[in-house]
Amino acid sequence: MINTLHRRTLVAALVAAAIVPSAAWAQKQYGPGVSDTEIKIGNIMPYSGPASAYSTIGKMAAAYFEKINSDGGVYGRKIKFLSNDDGYNPAKSLEEVRKLVEQEEVLAIFLPLGTPTNVAIQKYLNAKKVPHLFVGSGATRWGDIKDFPWTVGFQPTLQAESKAFAQHVLRTNPAAKIAVLMQNDELGKDHLKGLNLALGDKAKSMIVAQQSYESTDPTIDSQLVALKASGADTLMIFATTKFAAMAIKKTAEIGWTPNRYLASVSASVSSVLKPAGVEASKGIYSATYIREPDDAATQATKEYQDYAAVMNKYYPAGDPTDSLNVIAYSYAQALVQTLRQAGDQLTRENVMKQALSLNMSLPMLYPGIKVQTSATDGYPIEEVHLIQFNGKNYQPVKDVPDTARQ
Numbered sequence: 058m059i060n061t062l063h064r065r066t067l068v069a070a071l072v073a074a075a076i077v078p079s080a081a082w083a084q085k086q087y088g089p090g091v092s093d094t095e096i097k098i099g100n101i102m103p104y105s106g107p108a109s110a111y112s113t114i115g116k117m118a119a120a121y122f123e124k125i126n127s128d129g130g131v132y133g134r135k136i137k138f139l140s141n142d143d144g145y146n147p148a149k150s151l152e153e154v155r156k157l158v159e160q161e162e163v164l165a166i167f168l169p170l171g172t173p174t175n176v177a178i179q180k181y182l183n184a185k186k187v188p189h190l191f192v193g194s195g196a197t198r199w200g201d202i203k204d205f206p207w208t209v210g211f212q213p214t215l216q217a218e219s220k221a222f223a224q225h226v227l228r229t230n231p232a233a234k235i236a237v238l239m240q241n242d243e244l245g246k247d248h249l250k251g252l253n254l255a256l257g258d259k260a261k262s263m264i265v266a267q268q269s270y271e272s273t274d275p276t277i278d279s280q281l282v283a284l285k286a287s288g289a290d291t292l293m294i295f296a297t298t299k300f301a302a303m304a305i306k307k308t309a310e311i312g313w314t315p316n317r318y319l320a321s322v323s324a325s326v327s328s329v330l331k332p333a334g335v336e337a338s339k340g341i342y343s344a345t346y347i348r349e350p351d352d353a354a355t356q357a358t359k360e361y362q363d364y365a366a367v368m369n370k371y372y373p374a375g376d377p378t379d380s381l382n383v384i385a386y387s388y389a390q391a392l393v394q395t396l397r398q399a400g401d402q403l404t405r406e407n408v409m410k411q412a413l414s415l416n417m418s419l420p421m422l423y424p425g426i427k428v429q430t431s432a433t434d435g436y437p438i439e440e441v442h443l444i445q446f447n448g449k450n451y452q453p454v455k456d457v458p459d460t461a462r463q
Contacts, residue, residue: 088404090137090164096130096396096403097137098122099157101169101178106144107272110298110328111170113375114193115140117385118168120372121393131396134403139163145170145272147177154178158187165408168193168211168388171297172244173272175199183207188409190395191388191437195322196243200435202413209412209430211388213441215244215320216251218344219293221441222318223255225342225454226263226291230316234265236289238280238304240296241269248295248320265289270300277303285313292317298325302333309337319343321441326351327379330446339448344441347387348421351378351450360420383421390419391428391437 090097102115122136130136139161141153150169157163165188169175172194179198182189183205191211192199195218199210226233237252239245249267253260266287268280277300284292285308292315294304301323308317321344323329330338348355355361364386365377375382396403398411415430415437422428428437444451 085401086404086407088164088406088408089162091134091403094134095137096134097139097161097163098392099154099161099163099166100138100140101143101150101153101157101166101174102140103145103170103174104142106146107299108145108171108297110325111193111381113328113379113381114168114170114385114388117368117372117375117382118389120375121367121386121389123371124367125393131393132400136393136396143174145174147173150174151177151181154181158182158185164188164403164405165190167191167392168385170194172196172240172247173242176243179205179208186405188405188412190408190412191391193388194244196247198243202433202435207409209409209435209437211391211428211437212321212384213344213346213438214251214436215247215295216254217439218321218441219248219251219295219318220255221344221443222293222342223252225318225443226316227256227259230291233263233291233316234287234289235263235291235293236266236284236287236315237264237268237293238277238284238296238300239267239269239293240300241271244297244320244322245269245295248293252293270296272297272300274300278307281307281313282311285311290315294319294323296320296323298323298329302329305330305333305337305341309334317341321345324444324451325380326446326450327376328381335448338446341446342454343444343446343451345380345444345451346423346426346438346441347380347383348423349444349451350380350383350421352452364421387419387421391415391417 103109104112119138122138126135143150143153167190170193175192175194189208195212195215197214197216199208256263266284268284270277294301319341324343368375368377395411399407413430413432415428417428423442430437443454445454
């Protein structure tokens with residue numbers, strides 16, 4: 058009798074011991090900014106300053122989160138999106154991010170916009186072990202998990218983009234004389250590096266002129282005049298929205314008609330090409346990883362109609378045909394998926410782990426493109442597609458292959 062009782066007690070103890078770890082694992086674990094009802098997400102965006110055309114990205118992301126919240130949030134938790142204006146000023150970027158991390162205690166910084174601004178905050182966020190999620194820039198450094206394990210990019214790299222441009226030039230005009238207009242920071246330098254890599258030994262003879270500008274410059278007229286004087290028949294515009302529009306407009310005004318390749322960060326018809334002049338913009342090449350929202354074929358799809366419905370309800374002042382809004386919509390969907398994968402383990406460590414464990418398709422990405430990351434791969438999107446503006450919208454360019462990010 059005593060032996061039977063002893064055995065029963067021992068079995069009960071072993072069962073209890075087996076259950077405890079499972080129960081402990083199932084318990085909710087929250088990091089800063091998280092409760093049973095809320096998830097605080099921080100962001101910096103140029104709502105003012107020379108890159109303010111990108112402010113629609115912050116507004117569209119906020120609209121998508123409002124839609125998610127109205128549907129019940131992420132497992133019952135509403136996303137509180139704290140988006141601060143940094144004016145595209147790196148010093149201000151760091152100041153605002155410090156406020157979000159140290160005062161607001163956000164779970165993560167999501168979609169901070171700009172190359173120089175993200176350079177300014179990357180070391181701080183990694184030192185603080187705060188997820189630096191889906192950076193709003195294509196600089197190659199955002200996928201450097203070894204040196205910056207708390208940072209992950211999203212869009213294809215600038216190098217991949219300029220490699221696609223170079224491949225097209227080599228295929229269609231192998232004797233081209235190339236002029237480069239570039240922002241004097243990593244945005245311009247990364248593009249230039251990709252261009253040189255793809256041109257290879259021909260780079261020194263084909264690139265006949267380079268001009269740079271600062272994001273605080275009032276005009277780039279003198280740079281465009283100097284580039285025209287070089288005799289170049291091809292122009293690479295590695296610039297943000299304001300300066301890209303200025304470059305397109307000035308090139309037309311001085312009667313210079315080179316083949317033009319435009320950085321994808323400035324490919325927006327609404328924010329760049331229309332202000333520069335539709336006629337002046339006709340024929341421009343760019344690169345994309347999203348569906349063209351101004352194209353009738355895209356607009357006929359369910360994916361576009363769902364996206365437009367979100368805009369119409371939650372951001373009626375926005376333009377659904379602006380590619381910047383499509384970009385914001387896709388970024389926001391990636392964040393929501395990351396939070397869903399994290400479940401009730403909403404710590405900074407697990408959110409970062411989930412951001413590096415993505416394998417999904419998003420409705421407004423270019424057909425066939427997937428978002429994939431791993432513990433050793435911080436580049437979610439690996440391809441770009443070349444497109445050309447026909448005076449109304451962009452159309453695919455068929456004579457070049459897709460280009461990997463690196």
